[in-house]
Amino acid sequence: MKNYSGSCHCGAVRFSFRAPEINSAMQCDCSICIRKTAYLTPFKVMQDDMEITxxxxxxxxxRFGTMAAQHHFCSTCGIHTFVEPRLSPGTYRVNLGCIGGSDTLHLPVEIFDGKSL
Ligand SMILES: [Zn+2]
Incomplete structure (x- = not known):
């Protein structure tokens, strides 16, 4: 397990979490993720391993639709920092672009078929 830390663009939202090595990215093609085109952690971060300030x-x-998924974002800079997925509330997929020092765009990407859910 590794320790990661990240923030939104303006720094008003900061977080850290423990997780395995990030060596791939996930993109979801649901109606909101396709608009923000964020690269997310390929795994879910457990609530106990996540610290948000x-x-x-x-x-x-x-929230939209079933109101189950929670798309968290900074209201100052507008950056979506992490999402609690509809199918697994209480866990997080983190926007890799918010994590300091990550080389997000060079990771292999897996597309998650969110639009079919
Ligand atoms: Zn911000």
Whole structure:
């Protein structure tokens, strides 16, 4: 397991988590993920392994449809930092672009068929 830390663009939302080595990325093609085109962790981060700190009420959550998935984002800079997937609430897929030092665009990418859910 490794320790990772990350933030939104403006730094109002910060987080750290423990997880295996990140050597691939996941992209989801559901109606919101296709719009933000974020590269996500290929695994889910357990709630107990995730620590989130947010300035004031910077961290907002967008829900739609069944309202089950929680798309968390910074209300100051607009960056989607992580999502709690509909099928596994209480876990997180983290936006790899928010993690310091990650070479996200060079990782092999797996497409998750979210639009069929
Ligand atoms: Zn921000």
């Amino acid at each position: 947010a300035a004031g009420d910077a961290l907002k959550t967008y």
